[in-house]
Structure formats: structure tokens, C-alpha cells
Amino acid sequence: MNRTQKGAMMTLSAFLLNAAFLGYLFIRIFVLKSLPRVSDMAPLLLASAAMATWWVALSRKRQSPAEPEADERDKAILKNAVLASFISILLFLAATVLVLALVLGEAGSVPVYVLTFILFGVCLAAGLVYSVAILIQCEHENNDGR
């Protein structure tokens, strides 16, 4: 696994953990109608510690002492991933607006704090698509090369 793939794995794990945490907050606050408890943070802290340990182990092991940060193919992969991420942002925003319009109707409105969740959702979607796009491109070419 080269540095680009490792970076994508780390980014993906961080965004998945964040998505899980935000999902927990949303359910806790809006579905269960209660505030989160400190004791509920224990699994999150454990998961964060495990992830940090995995990151350290992943970053220490290198394919070769001469391995570059990113070569020309990695740059092309990153460029495609940025494009995919940008498109995902547009699609996510369009889908969010459409769903809200269909659910609430023409005269409907949402509280201002919903925009915060939409913003977090956009960031999560962009990060997830960016990481997955890198891993798919790398794995696709590696599989074909075997």
C-alpha cells in the first residue's frame, strides 16, 4: 500500500467515525429527545484510540525508503478524487433541498440549526467520496495488473 492509499484509508476511517458520532448525536437529541451522557462517550473514545493506534502502525510501515510522497499517477488519482468529491457535494445539496421541499412543501420552513447538520453532511459526503474514490482507483488498477 502506498502513501496515497494509506492517506485515503486514514481519511475514510476518520470520516466514518465522525459520521457514527454525528448519527448518535442526532438520534439522541432528536429521536430520543434527551441530551447525550458522558458515559456514552466511552465507546467513542475507545474507537478513537484504536484508530489512532492503527494510524501510527500504518504510517510507520513503508514500502521502500525511497518511496515518494506522491508520484504522477497518484496526482492523477487525487485529481479524479477531488472531482468526484465536488460532484458529490452538488448531488448531496440537490438531494437535501429536494427532500426538504417535498416533505415540507412550498410554505414549509426548517429551523436554522438544520443548516448546521446539512453543512456537516456535505463535509462528510465529500470526505467519504474523496477517500473511496482514491481507494477504488488504486485497487482497480492493482487488480488488473496482477
Add this chain to the structure above:
Amino acid sequence: MGDNNISNRIRRLRFDHNEMTQQELADRVGVTRQTILAIEAGKYAPSLPLAFRIARAFNTSVEDVFEYPDGETSPDARS
């Protein structure tokens, strides 16, 4: 990236040069092993500078490493 019709003899040349590994070639030309793997499989077309560096790693010319099909002058000529 993606499929291209430039073939290469990198795998053959590696074996002819003391069974050079993909990692050793990658270190010599300054790319990752995955890039060498993708080039050998024909899934990635290297840039001109990289193609020249690969040829120099084998002490040969670019034409001896890479081959473009005879008679093709444009991508639309493929049939």
C-alpha cells in the same frame, strides 16, 4: 489513466537485468511500485520524463521499452 494501446517490455527487461523487482525499478525511477505495476499491465501510460527514466534504468532507448502500434496516427484509427 485507463486503458491505452501502448505496449511495453518492462517485465521482460526487469528479468533480464538481474531479475530486478518492481520495487527496485520504482525506487530507481522515483515512483511507487503500484505505478510500475499499472504501467506493466498497460493500465497507465507514463509521462515522457518517466518513460525516459525507465529506459535509462535499463540502459536502453524508449523505443526498446515502449511500443506504439504500427500505422496508428490517431486514437480514432483503432478498429
